[in-house]
Structure formats: structure tokens, C-alpha cells
Amino acid sequence: MFNHLLSLLIWLPIVGAVPVLLAGSARPNAARWLALLFMVLTFVVSLFLLPQYDSARGGMQLVESQLWIASLNVHYALAADGISVALILLTTIVGILVVVGAWEVIQTKTHQYMAAMLVLEGLMIGVFCATDALLFYVFFEAMLIPMFILIGVWGGPRRVYATLKFFIYTFLGSIFMLIALLYLYHKAGTFDLRTLASLPLTFTEQAWIFFAFLLAFAIKVPMVPVHTWLPDAHVEAPTGGSVVLAAVMLKVGTYGMLRFILPIVPDAGAHYTWLVVVLSLVAIVYIGYVALVQDDMKKLVAYSSVAHMGFVTLGIFIAFMLARGAGDVDSARLGMQGAMVQMISHGFVSGAMFTCIGVMYDRLHTRLIKDYGGLINVMPWFGFFYVLFAMANCGLPGTSGFVGEFMVVLASFKANPWIALFAAFTLIIGAGYTLWMVKRVLWGEIHNPHVAEMKDINGRETFVLLAFAALTVALGVWPEPLVRLMDSSVTQLVQQLAIHKI
């Protein structure tokens, strides 16, 4: 079993989707329990990664490789490093919380909803551990199908527009990545990522491939200016869909940057660092302002996701600047580490924020801020969690939101104080849009009679929010284990940055 731990993690939820589907629409409870069972099983299996993965040694471990298509030298190759392990754990945790969160909320076609979630979970884990480019691409693209269905079937009024936009937008980016991969295969005769990393490429080739990759991953992250699908998708998606989208799927974009842009086209990456840094800063500052004026809570959190993911891309490419330009490997590591921590932290915080909005939406069926107000009077426990996650969202020390952002700002200060200045803006803007939302939703007098009738969170909701809260605080107070888990992998990534391929 231990030789195939990663395969087990991928296929367990996907195979689990079959009995869930078979439970049928007549037995929604069976579907719920089965889905929960498989999510928990997957989570338990993913815990085995921690003892199995030797974080001191770093590098790709738990390697599985099987010839998939002999005539093309395509392998079913899986492996995980510290970053993969952290992201897989994030995925399996969020998986459980999403199923629990959807328990009573999803009343129509429950079995299909749960099955789509399970398939999505397996595919996302697949993305995080594929080391063959074609296999990665297959997982990367296949994720779109369950998400398309999730948004389209259980989404809000404009769901069709949102889900088509989501699918076509993402497909648009990735098909050019496919062309780039095919070109690399044409040169190297393999899709093995390690071989591709050592493939010599001229600068022109690197530049074209870089932009193909960047387009694919920037859309997924999403970066400005290709972020426009995200607010629509988030607003229309069901709560569970939003949580998975924000918590895990966006990370696929930045993870792809680590696995593809950094090792395969380092010179083009270094050359165009300015572009990504500028776009990240635009995301952090400008999108922050955009979030400020939203009157729909989901849209607000969606824009704040774009801003926070800007920190991740900033951290990754600041590392380029530091490692290449100044030769400051330590600071480069700091930036990269910050980006990684931010990825995990944003997974929990944004997932929690969307869950909170879901909790309110289930009661009042509106997401508009103006319909709420004075919620704390009727839902004190909910208010407690909401304020906690809001604080984490604006990066309060002691919550996970602080750690990553702080590290990235620190690293960017080494690269260029101006970058740090703009990046640090987020502390003000982030606090602005988040706290202002909290003020308008939670505090004050109750002016909507329906708000007065709202009941506080029940046991199920408390469980989900408590889990998110525990993770957020634990990561904020004691990020050490997570940092250590990813440390050697980050070091290796940063060392790779310094290698010239031309």
C-alpha cells in the first residue's frame, strides 16, 4: 500500500463517487454518509503522508512511475515534495468540511453533488502530485468538468453564464499550455518534468513557452487582468463550490507556476519577473479597492481572494528577483516560503469566509450587505467566528493570514522597498474592506425584520467553522511545522532559480 499512497489518495475519492451516485436521488442520506465516509477515509490516508514524507531530505518522494503509453513514453508518474504534501492535506481537510457544510443545504440531486465533489477532490490531489506533464494536464483540465456541473446545477440565478465563462476562460489558457508542452515533447521526447527541467532552450523558445504557461496559470490563480471569471463564478457557485474553488483550485495555478515556469523556463521567468510583479501589485492594491466598493459579500471575498493570491505570485517572483539579481538566496527563500504559507493560509481563510457567507445565505437568501445589519444580536456565536475570519483575512498577527503576507513583504523589501510599500498597502485596504463589511453586517441595529428571526449556527455549522478557526489560529500562532514541512522543497526550488539554461 505504501508504494501507492499517492495513487490511493487520487483514486479513493474518485472510485467512491460511484457508490455515492448509485445511492440515487431517492436516498440522499445514504449519499451524504457515503460521501462523508470517503472524504474522511481520504483524509486519514493523507495523514500517512506525514510520516512517510521525509521533510529533512526534501525533493520528490513517494515516487510512483508506471509506463502509461509505451509508444509515446508517457508515464503515470506521481511524486510529492513538501509543497505537494501540504496542498494535499489542505485538499483533504477542505473536502470533509465541504461535505459537512453541504449536508442540509443541498436538497436537490444530492447524490450528484456529492459525487462531483468526490471526483473533484481526487482530481485536485492528482494535480498536486503528477510529475508527468501530460498527466498533470489531464488532471488540470479534468477538474473543470465537475466544477462546471457544480456551478451550473446548484448555482445562483446567473449560473449558466458564470459556469460557461469559467470553463471557456480556463480552457482558453490551458490549451496554449498544451501546445507549449507538445513543443517541449517535440524537443525532449518525454513529458517527464525533471527531464524537461534540464532541457536546454533558447531565450526565444523560453519566452513563448513562458507566456503560454503564464496565461494558463494566471487565469487559474487568477491574476489581473484575467481574473474576471472569478467574481462571477464565486457569486453564482453554491457555497461548497466557492469554498473548493477559493481554497484549493486557485492554488493549482500557483502550484503550476512552481512546477512548470520555475524549472522549465527560468531565464524567461527571470526576464519577465517585472511583469508578474507589477501584475501582482496591481492585484494587491487595485483589486483591494475594487473589493471595497462591492455590495455583494461573495463578490467582495472573491476580489479579496484575487488580492491575496497576488501575494503568492509576488512571493514566487520576488524570489526570482532576489536569487537572480542580488544573489540573495536567503531572502529569496523567505519570499518563496511566504508565498507557500500564504497559499495554505488563504485556503483556510477564504474557505471559512465563503462558509460564513453560505451560513447567512441559507437563512436569508441574499448576499447583499445592505440586507443585513445587527446580526450579532441574534447570532452571537456566528459573530464570533465571522470576526475571527475577518481578522485573519486582513492579516492580523496571531492568525494565519499574517504569517505569509509578512514574509512576502519582508522579502520584497530586500528586493525593492517600493514593492514592499505597495504590497504593504494591503494591510490598510484589506482591513478596510473586510472590517467595513463586518461593521455593516454584524454591528449596529437590526433594520431588516427577517434578520431578527435568524437562528444562530447549529452543531453542524459550528463544527465546520470551528475546524476552520482552529486551523487558522494554529497556523498563525505556530507556523513552524508547516514551514519545516516545506522548507527543503522551497530551498531546492530557490536553488533551481539560479540555474541558467541558455
Next chain:
Amino acid sequence: MPTLNDVLVLLPEFYLVAAACLLLLADAFMKPAQRGALHWIAIVVLLVATYMVVAGQPDATVTAFGDMFVRDRTSEILKVFALLCTVLVFIYARPYLLDRKQFVGEFYTLMIFAVLGVMLLVSAGNLVMVYLGLELLTLSSYALVALNRDSPLSSEAAIKYFVLGALSSGMLLYGMSMVYGATGTLGLAQLHATATHGAMPHLLVFGLIFMLVGIAFKLGAAPFHMWIPDVYQGASTPVTTFIASASKLAAFGMAWRLLETGLGDLSPYWQPMLAVLAVLSMAIGNLVAIVQTNLKRMLAYSTISHMGYLLLGLVNAGPEGYAAAMFYAISYALMSTVAFGVIMALARAGFECEEIADLKGLNQRSPWFAAMMALAMFSLAGVPPLFGFYAKYLVLQAAIDAHMLWLALAGAVFAIVGLYYYLHVVKVMYFDKPVEGGADRSTPDMPMRVVLSLNGLALLVLGVYWGPLLGWCRHSFGIG
């Protein structure tokens, strides 16, 4: 003189001729009550033929009747899939034909003759044989399209098909005569030896262009695609399925025979022409499909675009490219049988289920067939992990290997355009509410339900386990 050996090489073909004639006779003398047996007999006939093709597969290339007929691995694979697709068509057609009182023996006989044409065409070793196989296939197809004679739409489609088909056959024949004039031979093998750059290139290229028109017409590549939408829409759905599956395999076989085994040395001339056809097909097919409201017509335009992708493989003009194109043809045949199969499964007397709007809310009424249709649509769109993705991936790779990056990029761009209308079908089935008068229940015919389900699931299974099929395709063109 033909020897016994020659006959043995053609055994499956001779067997099919005999079986088709016997079926015709049986149909004439059977009592109406017994006619139902024809269906099963025809299926058994085709399965036996498939077995004969597989069992009699030669280790090396075998020729018969003075090189008129070539039996090699490529032709065997194409024959097997053409026969299997026809079996699928028969199984899907029965409830459809019974519902409409169109269950007649001619349908089966004509189909068998058509598939015989496919077999002769893909095994042709001589220009005359190519023409013979093609005519057998197309003449049977004209009749099949016209079979539903009370429908003005069908008659119109048949006439259009016939007139345009005759025109393109004439072009092909004219091209062949030019090539004959330039080289003095009709045998493809001799042609390959003589048709080099040196030998009167002008006349040869002139002939090549006309032959290419014939090939493009058969494939349905733009700008020779005009017949496709009308025929797909006008023909009864089983016939459309045949034209979209077995017939496309034949078209690939014909293109390969003529272009590679015959005029392979002229590839510098035909490569750019195919590239133009490919881009036009992908563009016109995908863009026009967007505005269609009739499902069969939309699938017709989708065929045009798919033939553009298939051409990307041929443009490569090397064994890898041919293998990719053949893989594409097979995958397309399997995907289109699913898509049209679901249409037939949902159709009932007086209801064709051919408008996209008819599928509204299908997921609530018939979740299983909605899922099958969704698989077909995602597969046609080329979304991994479904079968269709790998076909697209292989032809794009072939274009890049042929140093035509721009062609691969064009393919990528039009794949995005195409995505929209496939997703639209999924959207209608899953996101819309069911309407009165739409598709509600699926056929109760058990064999069809089972086979169609297997056909649909095959798209998923082959999406994971596509190595062996690719291996056969590549092996048949002599690469590992």
C-alpha cells in the same frame, strides 16, 4: 489469372457479398411476421465478417488480383472498426425504425453493401479499385439517405448528396485520368515508384488537385462540406450515424491510400493544400456550429471541424501523423455513434429529438443517457480525461512535429470556439428545466440500452487506457 489464393485474401469481402445477396432474397420471401429476424441475422453476418477479418489477419502485407487489392494492417484495423460501427448502427436503429414503420430489409442490405464499399476502398491497391469501393459506398449511401421517401427533407438531402457526390466523383476520376496520363499506371504501388518530382510534375500536380477535391468531399472538409449539414439533418438518424462513423473511417483510408501509398512523393505539394483545408474546416465547422439549433445539424458542423483536425494528422505526411489521423478517425467514429445513439434512444414515434432544445432538463428525466451524451460532448470538445482529448493531442503533436506550429495554434484556437457549443448541449441537459414535449423517457429496448451504455463508457475507459489502440495504429504504419 485469379487463383484460389486471391479469393482467400478477399474472403471476408466475398462472404459479405454473398450474405448481402442472401439477405435480400430472404427479405423478399420472408413473411412480415418473421422480418424481425433479419435484424439479428444482419448483426451476426457483420460480427462473423469482423471475426474473419481479425482471424485472417496477415503477418505481412498481402496483395491479390494483380495488386488490385491490398490487405495490410492499416486496412484491417479500419475494416474492423467500420464493421463494428455498423453493428452499433444496426443495434441503435432497430427501435428507431420499428417506431417509424421503416423497418425494411433494404436498410440492412444497403448498409452491408455500403460497409463492403468501405472494406474495398480501404484495401484498394489501384486507382480503379479506389473508385469502385468509393462508388459502392456512396451509391448505397445515397439510397440509404433517400430511404425515408415520404419525408421531403430526406429527399432533398438525398438529391443534394447525389448531385454533389456525382460531381466530386467526376473530379476524382478526372484527377485519376490526369495522373494516369502522367505516369502511365493505375496501380498505387507503381504510381508511388513513378510519381516523383521529376516525372512531369505539372500534369501530376494537376491530377493531384482534382483527386484532393474528391478526398476532401468524402471527408467533408471545407470548402467541400456543403452536403454534410443537409445530409446529416435530412437522413434518418441511423443513416446519419453510419455516414458519421464508418464512412469517415473510409474517408481516412481513401485519403491515406491515395496520398501516401500513391502520391507520397508529392507530399510537398499536397501538404500545404491539406493545411488550408484543415484551417478552413476547423474555422467554418466550429464557427457555424455555434448558431445551430438543430442537434443533428450542429453535429454535422462539428464533423466538419473534426475532419479539419484529422487533416492535421495527414499534413504531417509521416507514419506518426498517419497513426494520429487514424486514431482520430476511430475516436471520432466512436464518439459520434454515442452522440447519435443517444438521439435515437430518446426519439420515439413522432418525435425525432433532433432539436437541442428537446434535450432540456434531460438529467432529471433520464440521468443515465444525459450522462452518456455529456461524455460524448466533452469528448468531442477534447476535454481530458476523455477519449477525444487524446485524439486532439496526437494530431496537434503531429502538426508540431511537421514544423507547422501555426497550424497547431490554429487548432488550439478553434478548439476553444468549439468548446462553446458542446458545453451548450451539456448546459441544456443539466442546467435547464425540462419542458413539455421534450425528450422524456428513453427507449425500453434492452440491447440498445446496454450497448449504448458500453459505447459511452468506452469513451471514458479509452480515455485512461488508450495505449493499446494507439499502439495498433502506430504499429500498422510500421512504428513501435
